[in-house]
Amino acid sequence: MIELAIRMPLDRFALRVEVQLTADAVAILGPSGSGKTSLLEAIAGLRRGAVGRIAIDGEVLLDTAAGTRLAPERRRIGYVPQDAALFPHLDVRGNVRFGVRGSDGERRFDEAIAMLELAPLLRRFPATLSGGERQRVALARALATAPRLLLLDEPLAALDLALRERIFPYLLRIRDQAGTRMLHVTHSVGEALALAREVLLLRDGEVAAQGAPGEVIEAGRLATIDPRATFDNLVSGPLSAADGPEATATLTLPDGTALHVPDGSGAHATFSIPAEDLLLAIHPLDGISARNVLAGRVSGIEPFGRDALVRVLAGGIEWRAKLTSAAVRDLDLSDGKPVWIALKTHALRRLGSPVV
Amino acid sequence: MLTPSDLTPEDFALLGFTVKVAALATLAILPPGIALAWALARWNIPGKGLVETLVSLPLVLPPTAVGLLLLELLGRGTLASRLLDRLGIEVLFSAKAVVLATAVMSFPLLVRSARTAFEEIDPRLLGVARTLGHGPISVFARVALPLAWRGVTAGALLAFSRALGEFGATIMVAGNIPGRTQTLALAIFQRAELAHDGAALRLVAITVLLAFAAVGTTELLIRRRARRSA
Structure with a gap:
């Protein structure tokens, strides 16, 4: 268990976080400047201004009342800041x-290199690496120290969509194979849902909500708190490989509907699609290039910042489509209205295979 | 064109003494200069402004004024002079005084250059290094110094070049004693005063070559470094 009771003055407000985190993977959501990075730095021991108490599994890292303040090098916390922050004068x-030392240091180094698949890059310098490669090196660097907690500051933010897709499985691997606890800052609800088992929502330095991802990520509320928040629909299910040169692979939705997906490798997969990539129609769709058209019904409409999230039950799951308020009005959408969802096969992004 | 055969043994002795003194002064200020630059770059200590001003003073004061202050500091009856007497060290009007004067005058150049180099390091790198199990000294040695290497070296070479040509402070605390405290700069002055223009110009030619060597070395080191980290 991670106990946090931290107070720290920041530029515009004070960070005041008092929580106990039990999950092995916790996502911290919140708008830019809500104190997320400062919270990570305080936990890592990089902020002298932080007072209060920090304990991991009963071991006290900070207890200003008792005069305890463990130096960052003695906390055994791995920190991966935004943009990786690799040492430019050292190769991979x-x-x-x-950070490797001790008797089993060699083994941990080899494990980290293997897990993040860095063997071909060992002699390269950071300046010659791509964004995704840098993230992997930063993850390996932190992992090789066998940290009891890994702090990730927007590990995927600097990467484009295709790269995110490639890094994501490594994060799942770290969580599940290495068994390393993670606290990770993100703006992506999809990322939080897929990676975290507990979510902390920060606003102006304070905890606005805490709990299971589904409970906390009540979309309307999140968007008013974090204007950068995106809502990704997640679809999981068994895969069927393409049977023919022109066919695409399909994923079977809970009600048996086949969803065309861009990648059919493996038996089971999770795909994500941003809410703004769903098209809604109030008449049956015909003559459209999108391979996936699902019939469904509106099950609710929530405000999402200045736009709206329309919930639609289709294929046995609830989808969320982001529409402008004007579009909601023009289509005269309301609860129970029949609609058709169109989504392009290639708008679906594969996340790492869920761990069985 | 100047060839080595044109130089007298006295010229060579002057060159040797000047380089030796400048090198000693530079070596002497490296540890405190780098430490101070690091402290100024990293910490918001109270009185920081005062320390910065004090360090930069030799850059803006007339060198003779700095020399006179040093003279006062080490003159008869002061705490510093009594301590040195007790240790049996004679500073004033000796080669040690030349090293002291050139060191003081060169110090700000090293500190300013090194400090800028330290300030340019992304502080997150230093923070991450701490989380990877390295204490402040190890982080300094393994991250800060390698990354600030160019600036520190450039500062040291600037300081060395400044030490080679120091005149005002040196003449105040060390005098202009041939064979004892006379450097190239002091000898040029003396020979010109005595209207030995040819002999003075020979020394000027030496200083020009020294300057080229110092600047050239800096360039070479920096370029080699750039290639390695590319």
Whole structure:
């Protein structure tokens, strides 16, 4: 269990976080400047201004009342800041090796290199690496120290969509194979849902909500708190490979409907599609290039910032489509109204295979 | 064109003494200069402004004024002079005084250059290094110094070049004693005063070559470094 009772003055407000986190993967959501990075730095021991108490599984890292303040190098916390922050004067080997010591250091180094698949890059310098490669090196560098907690500050934010897709499985691997606890800051609800088992919502330095991802990510509320928040629909199910040169692979939705997906490798997969990539129609669709058209019914409409999220039951799951308020009005959408969802196969992004 | 055969043994002795003194002064200020630059770049200590001003003073004061202040500091009856007497060290009007004067005058150049280099380091790198199990000294040695290497070296070479040509402060605390405290700069002055223009110009030519060597070395080091980290 991670106990946090931190107070720290920031520029515009004070950080005041008092929570106990039990899950092995916790996502921290909140608007820019809500104190997320400062919270991570305080936990890592990089903020002298932080007072209060921090304990992990009963071991006290900070207790200002008792005069305890463990130096960052003694906290055994791995920190991956935004944009990786690799040491530019060291090659990949030097970076990953930087925190390695002790008798089983060699083994941990090898494991980290293997897990993040860095063997071909060992001699390269950070300046020659792509964004995704840098993130992997930063993750390996933190992992190789066998940290009891990994702090990730928007690990995927600097990457484009295709790269995110590639890094994501590594994060799942770290969570499930390495068994390393993670606290990760993100703006993506999809990322939080897929990676975290507990969510902390920060606003102006304070905890606005805490709990299971589904409970906390009540979309309307999140969007008013974080204008950068995106809502990704997640679809999981068994896959069927393409049977023919022109066919695409399909994923079977809970009600048996086949959803065309861009990648059919493996038996089971999770795909994400942003709410703004769903098209809604109030008449049956015909002559449209999108491979997936699902019939459904509106099950609710929520405000999402200045727009609206329309919930639609189709294929046995609830989808959310982001529409402008004007579009909701023009289509005269209301609860129970029949609608058709269109989504392009290639708008679906594969996330790492869910762990069985 | 100047060839080595044109130089007298006295010229060579002057060159040797000047380089030796400048090198000693530079080596002497490296540890405190780098430490101070690091402290100024990283910490918001009270009285920081005062320290910064004090360090920069030799850059803006007339060198003779700095020399006179040093003279006062080490003159008869002061705490510093009594301590040095007790240790049996004679500073004033000796080669040690030349090293001291050139060190004080060169110090701000090293500190300013090194400080800028330290300030340019992304503080997150230093923070991450701490979380990877390295204490402040190890982080300084393994991250800060390698990354600030160019600026520190450039500062040291600037300081060395400044030390080679120091005149005003040196003449105040060390005098202009041939064979004892006389450097190239002091000898040029003396020879010109005595209207030995040819002999003075030979020394000027030496200083020009020294300057080229110092600047050239800086460039070479920086370029080699750039290639390695590319």
